[in-house]
Amino acid sequence: MASLSPPFSDLSPSRMVRAIEKAGFGIGSEPFALNSYENRVYAFRDEDLTPWVAKFYRPERWSDAAIADEHRLLGQLASAGVPVGDVWRNAEGVSLFHVEGQRLALFPQLRGRAPELDDMGQLFALGQTIGRLHASSASLSLPHRPRFDAASLCKESRDAVLSSGRLSGTTRDDYAAVSEAIVRTIGRMSLPNVASIAVHGDCHPGNILGDGEQFALVDFDDCGYAPAVQDLWMLLSEHHEQDTQAQLSEIIEGYEEYREFDRRELAWIPLLRTCRLMRHSAWILNRWHDPAFPQAFPWMESSDFWRDHVRALEVQRLGLEQPQWLA
Template sequence: MASLSPPFSDLNPSRIVRAIEEVGFRIGSEPFALNSYENRVYAFRDEDATPWIAKFYRPARWSDAAIGDEHRLLGQLTSAGVPVGDVWRNAQGESLFHVEDQRLALFPQLRGRAPELDNMEQLFALGQTIGRLHAASASLLLPHRPHFDAASQCRESRDTVLASGRLSGTTREDYAAVSDAIVNTISKLSLPKVASIAVHGDCHPGNILGDGEHFALVDFDDCGYAPAVQDLWMFLSEHHEQDTQAQLAELIEGYEEYRDFDRRELAWIPLLRICRLMRHSAWILNRWHDPAFPQAFPWVESSDFWRDHVRALEVQRLNLQQPQWLA
């Protein structure tokens, strides 16, 4: 059986430059690789010294139509005045370009720094930004983007981890037991029925840039449908109730300057947290044939990592079952 060819294996510097120039840009600086594992992302300057981002999409992850949904969402948000890194379009209105075997999009490079989550004024500003996003996106149709399904996500993550061969002995048994219990618990959860809207989908501090008073959103690669709280919960402290209450108050106050927030959605946070925890480890294993992943996540080969992961899942499983003060 032939080995799976690593993605981006032939994306060398000359091909990167050639692809960008074929789209219609003239390079004024050597492209610089940014930290991005799912796709390949490069910063460069054009001949006028304007900074840009070139994003090469991972093969076979999203269809062209799904990427088109991402770009339509960005266009909608930009038209509504929401601060985002909009995609560049050529004179024909095209935003996704096929260059040889690569798919490429260009974005203006936004400047700024990640928010400080212990700064209440910045959390208020974050809430405003997310509120503006959801006010503009709530009615938008993204027909080729997924809807959040916790049970399916956790089941697929469990199957990926168990099939990987990374776990053995009692660690494998413990993981199988706790992941089965999580899937079973999720299937029996009685959470408030809340609306799903078009969301950023991966809204964490690394995808927010600003100056402390105003923030912009970047990297809509995971956009899809979910409760609004999906774009808020990753700015919250997990371990300190008093801190979390204060953070929530600022986020929601800022958010509600632009859109009402259904507080019943807070009951979804433990579910969103455990899904992300399970998906992250499965995501790494799914991408292990990409040489960037063993280099970036070497601890995945450690039995200690998996024992710690099982313990973390057990803590989150208990949080699912016990009444949550957030609800």
């Protein structure tokens, strides 16, 4: 079977600069790579020394229509005053540029640092930001964006891991058993029927920037439809019940300054956590032909990693099958 060509293998520095210039920018500083794996993202300054970010989309991941949905969401949020890194549009309103086989979008570079999740004041401010986001996005239609489907996502992740050839012997058998049990459990779960809205989709601290009092959201690459709690649960500690309750209280209090939060959604958190854990390992393996991934995740070739992963999945399986205090 022919090997896959590595994505971005033809994105040389000179081609990257030409693409940015053809989109309508002069380059005032040498672009440098930011920490991104799914796409290729570079910071640069224009001729006026204004800082920008150039995002080159991974080939074949999203359709142009799905990227247009992402940009439309950003435009609506920015128009509503929600602090986000909005996409740049040229005089004709174009935000996605096709240049020399690459798809490119540009964003103003936002400054700030990631939030401190043990700071209750910052959690309140994060709740406000996400509440504002959802108050604006809840009525928006994104027809080309996915809807969260835990059973399908976990099954696809399981299949990807088992077909990767990375697991063998007892570890493979153990992974196969626990992942199958998780998929079966999800299939028979009876969760509260809550609304799905347009969400950021990957709302972890690395995609949040601020000064400790106000925060902005960046990187809407995974936006789609899910319960609102999808954008909240990654701000929580999972180790101490008392800490998590206190964190939730602050986040929800800030959130409800802009939008009511349906507390029945808290019952979804173990499912969301399990799905993310399974998807993350599968995502890395599915991208292994991209040279950036073996370099960034070398432990994926370690048997110790997979044994630990199986143990973590077993913990999540038990959490799915037993009553949750959050519910």
